[in-house]
Amino acid sequence: MVSRCRLYFFSFFLALLAPSFALPPAVHHPLDAMTPDEYWKVYNTLNDAGKLGEKTIFSSILLQEPDKADVLVWRPGMPIVRKADAVLLTEGKSYEATVNISTGKLEVYTELKKDQAPVTEAEMHGYDDVLKKDPQVMEALKKRGINDLRLVTCYVTPAGHVALPEQTEGRRIGWGGCTYTGNAKFAWDREIPGIFFVVDMNAKKITRFSDYGIVPMPPTTSIYDADGGAALPGTKPIITSQPEGPSFVIKDGEVSWQNWRFRFRLDPRVGPVVNLVSYQDGDKRRSVLYEGGLSEMYVPYQDPEETWNSHVFLDAGEYFVNTGSGGIIKPLLAGVDCPASATFFSGTFFHENGTPYIRPQLACMFERVSGDPAWRHWDEDTYAVSGRPTRELVFRTVATVGNYDYLFDWRFEQDASIVVGVGATGILEVKAVKDQRADSPLSAGLAGKDTDGKEVQFGQLVAPGLDAVDHDHYFSYRLDLDVDGTKNSLMVDKLVPYKLPDSALGRHWIWAMKPEMVKTEGDAKLNTSIEHPAMWRFANENVKNDLGQFTSFEIMPGETGISLLPSSEWPQKRAGFSEHNLWVTPYSSKERYVSGVYVMGSKGEDALTEWVKQNRSIMNTDIVAWYTVGFHHVPRPEDWPQMPIMWHTFSLRPFGFLPKNPGMDLPMTP
């Protein structure tokens, strides 16, 4: 008995010491993620209202964010009104619903006419039977000697809108192909080449069928050791540990780490959303970012054959429930995706039947010491170094959308900057081609001729007969920056050549910074340029620092890219955000998704490119930045069978926000 007492005592002591960072589903704040109880409230309200048919699919259930103004004045103890937006698909018809969770009232329930529910995993694979029994498909399979239909899977992906005659209003049109997994170990190179069909998903019928001819399926090379082994001989262990636990504290859902404070939720549609990011500056808590998160992803493949250029994915909005049920983000593996000592967080999502579940390890948080200095200087006066080591806080999730895996990082730095990172890894999409080698002339599957008669290539062989098709990735980040308050302005500080008088002694040219306040959203379409560099800052004209400068945060791009397709192309009309690195709009609660709320079948009417045609003022008002992380991918054999991770980052950096380098007072241990 005595020993038991001691144990209690000890546990109690530990509990006092341990920072409280578990995040069991609970609503502490208006922006917190939905809890299982809340999902059930949505389900029961809709069910009670008789809106759920036997075949109703819940395509989407999302927290409806309260008005920003209300959130900003909300304080602990005040009531929280919770609402959810749901999208249902029943027998091919789409419905949108708003459930007031707090009152249990169904506030909105409308059949969507023009708009459509996103495609779910169940729907994508729900046509398999119909498709593989279509006589045209059967014949194509037979021609290829594929008879065992149990190993054939035919799928449909959304056709977007490409102005097919069958794409009449509200009609769900998809297209797709089939895979054959006979003798496969991993299925990502088992696409049957040449088969392509367009599908009326409402009628469950193929409306167009093409067979581009037989290309032998190459042997499976997507083989990898799923387990991995022990360390290589000679490799000495590197041990990283935090024996006293992490330094961040999470209280009622708010993360505190050094001078940073923020909240986060895991959203089924866009993944991680950070909120109310603020910086503790002495006794002042200063606002930086009201909300930051992904808004959309756009992955167009680049191959002349429609079997492949039909691969145009708007992964966040169009394929709402990717791969399995409930959201784009997927579990992280401790020791691989995040250090084993990281803190992991579960997420609450929903099955396609509308019922909730809690999935573990969907996000992780850890402190990282890189071994790099925060700052350092060797002084010639003393022949000695001054400097400080640094650590950072990493908040990480991973989205898997079919073949690709994207790590999404929010990294909080001691120099008061935030680094946003996208790490792309996973498996390439590959097309079977005749070519076993890449010696010229290449087959039409791999190569063609440009207008000047020179060879162009559409992908690269990564294994014999296996063409990894060229493609792009664009990630649109919605960054509702609120630097020292909601009213901000976009400053574009151009670096321009500046002529000195002819009488000048040595130099006759310098460059100078030309600060410019951008007036309207129409003028706020910005690209990085090596010839015409500029800094992009979100400045508060109402708050000056002690030096009389507007306080601001800079968006500092990393290596990025823009779309090479003309804006006349249908995919570009739908994902036009990819045409610029940065767009800035006035805040609107209706403008959360850069390619629209309803992406399936959309013509791009509810998209950033359309919104900005209003040419609204963006001066000294609540503004939102849309930053595109973009890159083109010409695959390499070294990207097969799994891609080495490739990171792209951008930063939010204080500029005149603080009076000096905030890392000056860091300690001598990281």
Next chain:
Amino acid sequence: MVSRCRLYFFSFFLALLAPSFALPPAVHHPLDAMTPDEYWKVYNTLNDAGKLGEKTIFSSILLQEPDKADVLVWRPGMPIVRKADAVLLTEGKSYEATVNISTGKLEVYTELKKDQAPVTEAEMHGYDDVLKKDPQVMEALKKRGINDLRLVTCYVTPAGHVALPEQTEGRRIGWGGCTYTGNAKFAWDREIPGIFFVVDMNAKKITRFSDYGIVPMPPTTSIYDADGGAALPGTKPIITSQPEGPSFVIKDGEVSWQNWRFRFRLDPRVGPVVNLVSYQDGDKRRSVLYEGGLSEMYVPYQDPEETWNSHVFLDAGEYFVNTGSGGIIKPLLAGVDCPASATFFSGTFFHENGTPYIRPQLACMFERVSGDPAWRHWDEDTYAVSGRPTRELVFRTVATVGNYDYLFDWRFEQDASIVVGVGATGILEVKAVKDQRADSPLSAGLAGKDTDGKEVQFGQLVAPGLDAVDHDHYFSYRLDLDVDGTKNSLMVDKLVPYKLPDSALGRHWIWAMKPEMVKTEGDAKLNTSIEHPAMWRFANENVKNDLGQFTSFEIMPGETGISLLPSSEWPQKRAGFSEHNLWVTPYSSKERYVSGVYVMGSKGEDALTEWVKQNRSIMNTDIVAWYTVGFHHVPRPEDWPQMPIMWHTFSLRPFGFLPKNPGMDLPMTP
């Protein structure tokens, strides 16, 4: 006695276990750094030949690299012929010498007529007495109430060549100003504003003097805690250790780590040079990079006043012996610049009197685990993650050139890529201005008008009265890539829009890759472009991989910049490499320094921009890449009093060099 025996035994055992990585000065290979004995051989040979006067300064002593062909066939046990190139400055006259260290013969000794020795620290400060006693300077100091000349330091920096009438052939012309350190703690904001002079360094005379008027010197704000304190409250320790030591092995100067093999030396002029970088691919050892290192640095300041736009630094070639004696690289601080567990390496350099010294901790090497995956994939088939953690090998040095500190990294990755990083930190150069705040209108010290009458700014206030002047940084890396052998070709794979037939179903445009072999160096001036992206590859046309593709390595740029000044400007003629991100030339042993061997006073005749006018073929021959890491810096208050480190990187990435992702077989522990 018994216990002592045991100790011996134990030590012996440890010695067997420990990798041998100490690098005491020794010549194991033709490219190894010069040893103290070799420096003495140079000294004694020159002394014996009667070439050393009482006031002779050794401006440069560098290993003369043997012919590349000889190095490539050299094997251990074969004789090594060692030579050194020296530059001497005696009473204003420059001499170049070549000493055959192996034979003790003075092979070359010539007075330089057109060219000049670089400026050394001793020379820069050697005019102090003359300058501060110049009547014009005296008067200017007096006007400012500065009477205590002991606290005044007047310095000279090279004027480069800017076509001043006094810049006749061989005449050493500099310019400079003075600092006053009365009541200072750290001296970097103690420049006396407004004083500027041009100096004939041979005659030790001021040839021109300007006084731009009195601006009060602002109070010292460059204050920082040199020691740093203990951890902040609530900050929990992060422990990183390698209890069994590092996994790399250095044998006879060659580093082996995982599949990488390379050598390095610390060069007094350009710092770290890596050599003979190869990749172990099964039982084949494959060449990647014969030599990689910095070639030059160029830091032009951008201010209309000649006191400030005269700050144009070619830090590697012009100021040969920076800050103190012996080379640009300076000691690293364990636990700040590199993890405390890193392995540190000394370097052997020379004093200005020609005598050698060994300085500790000039480079470090460490393995780093970031907590990021090498690759990972969550598969929808199994709902499970496969992946591997990763580690990297970092080889790091730091250059301090006056106020700025640059970390130079060579990072060797498990995906067979090499990341080259430049981390800029240290102290800003600041100019005293009248403005205590940045409210408009700003003084002429800070701002002016563009041709359209709009305000432009030349720097930013970082403290009251303290303008941190805009400037650029350009680092030219010389990369002698030898992918699978010396004969390589530059492929520029452009991504170009590609029109599909009108009959195409959904898409009418894709992009395609248009591979192009660049024929001559004149066509190999390349910039990154967001509108016209391209991949830059070093391909071996004589070696194909199993898929029939040329083996290659890609130079993948990171965020970078080019000069905004017209090429008609004198600094640009001397540092024209800053006008493009990538240049490619045929290998020439004479072309090592992008702004010439002799930079002091040069007109840019022996510079990359001139070399490429020959328009030599670069196809299927030994070629060299010149990659520029460039960035513009508009300083922030957050950059004061020490700058948070800012990293810029680029990568060398295998492309068709390996048959698959080399990280597939990594173990489950990093």
